[in-house]
Amino acid sequence: xxxxxxxxxxxxxxFVIGVVITNFVIMPSVVHLGKEVTVPNVCNLPLxxxxxxxxxxxxxxxxxxxxxxxxxxxxxxxIHDPLPGxxxxxxxxxxxxxSLGPESVKIPYLTGIDIEKGxxxxxxxxxxxxxxxxxxxxSLTKGKIIRTIPEFETEVKKGDAIRxxxxxxxxxxxxxxxxxxxxxxxxxxxxxxxxxxEIKEVEASGTRGNIIIQHPEPEHIVHLGDTINVMVIK
Numbered sequence: 001x002x003x004x005x006x007x008x009x010x011x012x013x014x015f016v017i018g019v020v021i022t023n024f025v026i027m028p029s030v031v032h033l034g035k036e037v038t039v040p041n042v043c044n045l046p047l048x049x050x051x052x053x054x055x056x057x058x059x060x061x062x063x064x065x066x067x068x069x070x071x072x073x074x075x076x077x078x079i080h081d082p083l084p085g086x087x088x089x090x091x092x093x094x095x096x097x098x099s100l101g102p103e104s105v106k107i108p109y110l111t112g113i114d115i116e117k118g119x120x121x122x123x124x125x126x127x128x129x130x131x132x133x134x135x136x137x138x139s140l141t142k143g144k145i146i147r148t149i150p151e152f153e154t155e156v157k158k159g160d161a162i163r164x165x166x167x168x169x170x171x172x173x174x175x176x177x178x179x180x181x182x183x184x185x186x187x188x189x190x191x192x193x194x195x196x197x198e199i200k201e202v203e204a205s206g207t208r209g210n211i212i213i214q215h216p217e218p219e220h221i222v223h224l225g226d227t228i229n230v231m232v233i234k
Contacts, residue, residue, distance in 0.1 A: 035089070035090045036087045036088065036089060036090070037057050037058060037059065037087070037088060037089075037090055038057070038085060038086070038087060039057070039059065039080075039082050039083065039084055039085060039086045039087075039088055039094060040053055040054065040056075040057055040084065041084035041085070042054060042061070042077050042080060042084075042094075042096075043077050043078070043079060043080065043084065044072060044076050044077060045076060045077050046075055046076055046077075047063070047075055047076070047077065047096070047098055050077045050080075050096060051096075054094055058090040058091060059088070059090070059091070059092055059093075059094050060091065060092070060093050060094065061080075061093075061094050061096050062093050062094070062095060062096065063096050063097075063098055064095040064096065064097065065095075065096075065097040065098070066097075066098045066099075066100050067097065067099070067100060068099070068100045068101065068102060068103040068158070069099040069100070069101065069102070070102045070157065070158065070159045072099040072101075073099060073101055074099055074100055074101030075098065075099065075101075076098070076099050077096055077097065077098060077099070078097040078098065078099050079097045080094050080095060080096050080097065081094070081095040082094065102157035102158060102159070103126070103157065103158045104155050104156070104157055104158070105125050105126060105127065105155070105156060105157075105158055106152075106153055106154065106155050106156075107127075107148055107150060107151070107152050107153065107154050107156060107162065108121060108125070108152060109152040109153075110122075110145045110147075110148055110152065110164070111140075111144075111145055111146060111147060111152075112140060112144055112145065113144065113145050114143055114144060114145075115132070115143055115144070115145055115164070115166050118145045118164065122162065122164075125158070126158035126159060127156065127158065127159070127160055127161070127162055128159065128160070128161045128162070129161070129162060129163075129164055130161035130162060130163055131163045131164075132163070132164050132165075132166055133163060133164070133165045133166070134165070134166050134167070134168045135165055135166075135167065135168060136167070136168050136169060136170070136171040136221070137167040137168075137169070137170055137171060138170065138171055139170065140167040140170065141167060141169065141170060142167055142168060142169040143166060143167065144166065144167045145164055145165070145166055145167075146165045146166065146167050147164075147165050148162055148163065148164055148165070149162060149163040149164075149165070150162065169223070169224065171221055172192060172193070172194070172221065172222045172223060172224065172226075173218075173219050173220065173221060173222070174214070174216045174217065174218055174219060174220040174221075174222050174228070175188055175189075175192070175218065176218035176219075177189075177211045177214045177218075177228075177230060178211055178212065178213075178214060178218070179210055179211065179212075180210065180211060181207075181209050181210060181211075182199065182209050182210075182211060182230065182232050183209070185211055185230065189228055193224040193225065194222060194224075194225070194226050194227075194228050195225065195226065195227045195228065196227075196228055196230070197227035197228055197229045197230075198229040198230075199229075199230055199231075199232060200229075200230070200231045200232070201231075201232055201233070201234040202231055202232070202233065202234055203233075203234050204233045204234070205233075206233045207233060208233050208234065209232055209233065210232060210233050211230045211231065211232050212231055212232065212233060213230065213231035214228065214229070214230050214231075215228070215229045215230075216228070
C-alpha cells in the first residue's frame with residue numbers, strides 16, 4: 001500500500017512539473033513563434049547600431065552584401081530585406097546591405113588623346129565631364145587633350161566631375177625674317193602654313209631683296225593661313 005502512495009505521489013509531482021513546463025516554457029515559446037513584428041527602418045545606420053535596433057524588435061540582422069555607394073558612408077546600411085514597415089515573424093533574419101562608401105579611381109593620363117576617345121575613357125571610369133575648355137598648344141593639334149583638371153594620377157570618387165582642356169591647334173609664333181632673303185622667307189612661311197601677303201620694295205641700305213620690316217613682328221602669335229606682309233630692299 002505504501003508503495004502505491006509513493007507511486008501516486010510521484011505521478012502527481014511529474015504531472016505538476018509537466019503542467020508548469022507546458023504553461024511557462026513550451027506554450028510561451030509556441031505563442032512567441034507565431035507573433036509578428038514590424039521591421040524597423042535601419043537604413044543609413046552604422047552596422048552595429050542597426051543590428052542592435054533589430055534585436056530590440058526580436059529580429060536578427062545578417063550582412064548579405066557589401067557594395068560601393070556615392071551617398072551612404074562606409075559601414076552604414078544601404079537597404080535591408082524585408083523592407084522597413086514589413087510584418088514578419090519574431091526571430092526573422094533580416095538581410096543587410098552595407099555600404100563600402102564611394103569607389104575611388106585615379107584620373108588617367110589623357111594628354112595627346114583625341115577628345116572623343118578621351119570622353120569614352122572618362123565615362124568608362126564612372127566620371128563626368130563638367131566642362132571642356134579650349135586653348136592653343138605648343139605641340140598638340142586641334143582636338144587633342146592638353147590636360148585634365150584635376151591632373152592625372154589624382155584620386156577622385158566615381159561620379160565626380162572633371163574638366164578637360166582641349167587644343168585649339170598648335171600655337172605658331174612669327175619667325176624673325178629680318179635680314180634674310182625674300183626667297184628664303186617665302187620657304188619658311190610656306191613650311192609653317194603661312195601665306196606671304198604684300199611685298200613692298202623700298203630704297204634702303206643693305207643687300208637687295210633682304211627683308212627689313214615684317215608684319216606681324218617676330219614672336220607674335222599667328223595661326224595657320226595667316227597673311228604676312230614684308231618690306232624688302234629694292
